[in-house]
Amino acid sequence: MSMFYVNKDESRSMMHERAIVAEISSGEITAQTMVWSDGWPKWKPIGEVDNFKSILAEHDPSLSATAAARQSVEKAAEKWYYIDEKQAQMGPFEVSIIRSLIGNGTVKTNTLVWCPSLSDTWAKAGEVDDIKHVFADAKKQKNDGWFYTDKYRAQKGPVLEGVLSQLLVSKDITEDTLVWKEGMRDWLPLKDIPSLATLALNALLPPEARVEMGEAGSNGGDAKISGSGGGEKGGAGDEKVGQKRKRKKKKNKKWKKFENTPHVYVTGLPKDVTRDEIHDHFKKAGIIDTALDKGPKIKIYMDKTGKPKGDGLVSYMKMDSVPLAIELLNDSQFRPGITIKVSKAEFQQKGDKFIEKKLTKTDLKFKRFKKQQALDWDEDGVNQIKGFRIVVLKHMFTPEEAKPDKEKFYRELEAEVGSEIESKCGDIDKLTVFENNPDGVIAVKFKSGQAAAECIKVMHNRYFGQRKIECVYFDGKTNYKVGESAEDLKEREEAYSKWMMGEGDSKS
Structure with missing residues (x-):
């Protein structure tokens, strides 16, 4: 490549690229020397030409560490543009936005991009040094990443397992969150996937006992136990190859005298x-x-x-x-x-045999959250309950009341109850009327634990339609859904038959 440059005496000379490099080495040409080449609309400092930046950094004192840092900041603030699929120019954007657009697939390797440091020509994004590595990162994340649904059932991702672990700890997702990745036929609950179920269990541990996930998002080789007890003995890696592990004999449960019980x-x-x-x-x-x-x-x-x-x-x-x-x-x-x-209190074993009380995983989870709910305080010192957000209200209606026009009845009931509870207790995330339930059950999920607690305080033992309401926290396991009764099914089929025969058409 040949170009013209301005000499120190303001004269102009034309020189080949190799000769220019030699002039830079001798100090005759500096980063501020103005240059021009065929196809450029105007002259520019040679320090802005990509081909000479590295050689200038080696020989030009003006490009010290401070100057290089300043250039790095200026480069980060550069405005980028790209051509979309409809051939429209989009921008300006900071380079961080361009990287995000690469991540979500909007900017592809063959998408034309431009920024001031690219001189005056548009280039394919996959060939630009500043951003081409982002495509490789995005490809890895897409192949290894997980998609998940948030509480509004909106699809998010892809993210690596490390991010899922953080979302579990922050309780933005739960073990019941639906997840999917390349190679899976259907979306599945997170807890049904062994590697992710481990993340869910890890999130339930106290902070000092959790396994820290590496940046790659998996704990293969990079995981470590935060708390004590990791030990140096008995690790699986210490076993000799081919040596079979000895099965531990199942110990008989025995009565233990606990000294410190509340x-x-x-x-x-x-x-x-x-x-x-x-x-x-x-x-x-x-x-x-x-x-x-x-x-x-x-x-x-x-x-x-x-x-x-x-x-x-x-x-x-x-x-x-x-x-x-x-x-x-x-x-x-x-x-x-x-x-x-x-x-x-002191306890003694009754009878000759100790019978251990067994609790299901749901029971244990409910018990743990119930305790945490009672003990939690917010950062401002106000008794802000952070635990359960779902309450169940019973005796809110009877199935007989709904019979004249079920759809209208349940729709109006949902609107009436939702409006009253939200005005008295706090913001509602979701309200569900369990149609045909003999106990007249309505479940309310609040946006905060404090609102749920206020609902129980306001609604429990209150009268609604001459019925005494029972308002309690959802136990995490009871299914209040009731299927269609035989009588309702018969009525619906008869109504459908009449409609098909034209008996219910007033215009005929």
Whole structure:
């Protein structure tokens, strides 16, 4: 390539590229020397010509580390343009936007792009040094990446497993989120894919015990345990090749005496005592634990006739509440003239054989979230519940009420209930009326745990249409859907038959 350049005495000379390199090495030509070549609309500093940038950086003192850094910043701020499929010019965009457009497939390798550093010619995106590597990265992400659906069922992705892990930790997705990648026939719940199910379990662990995912998005070789207990012994890699692992014998479950359990034993209770009365008295010492579907964990011991014996058990969420309950409530007046005794609970095995109580995964998850919900506080110190956001309202309607015009009835019921609850409790994410449910069930998913808690406070035991409402958190497992009854099916088929025969057409 030959070009003209301006000498120090303002004269102009024409020189071949090799000769120009020699002049740069001798210091006769610097980055500020103006040059021009055939096809260029105007003169420009030689420092802006790609072919000479590297040689100038080696020999021109003006291109020091500071100057190079400044050029890098200027390059990042450059405005880019591209030609879309309709041959329309799009832009200007920063280079970061262009990289994003490559990632989503809008800009392809053969798409024409231009920016000031490309001189005056448009170039194919796949041949431009500043962005061509993005295509390789995007291809890897597409092949190895996962698509997923967000809470609004919108498709997102592709992302690598590391990103899915972060989304699970932040609770933007759950183990039930649908995912898909190249090679799969259908979308599946995340928990049904072994490698991703591990990510879901990892997200449930405390931060100090989680496995950190590498940038590549998988824990193959780069994963490490954040907390202690990783150990140096007994690793799978220490086993000799071909050596069979010894199967561990299944140990028989045995009774263990637990010293530190958050339970207190109460004596001296009146014979007509209620669980609500015990709850109100003992909540002064801390948060009382909650059974899965039975409210506060308070047990009143009964005699053989089914009447209260006068003693009971109260279970707190935190061990710290036990000594506090003993200090505050032992020898306290439960009712006027009735004094109770409070002590640390001790347990003994009943019978000759220990029978372990088994809980399902759903039960354990519900219990864990219920506890977290009670203990969570927000950053501002306000008691902002971050746990469950779904509540279930029962006795909101009867199937008989809906019979005259079911579609209209359920539509108006949904609008009425949704409007009232949202105005009194907070923003609703989703409201579902379970048609034909004999208990008249409506489920409401709120955008915040605080709104769900407020709904229970406002709606529980309130009357709606002369019926007493029961409002509780969703237990995570009950299916309230009710299929179409035989009577409803018959009515629908008869109505359809009449319509087909023209009996219901008023115009005939």
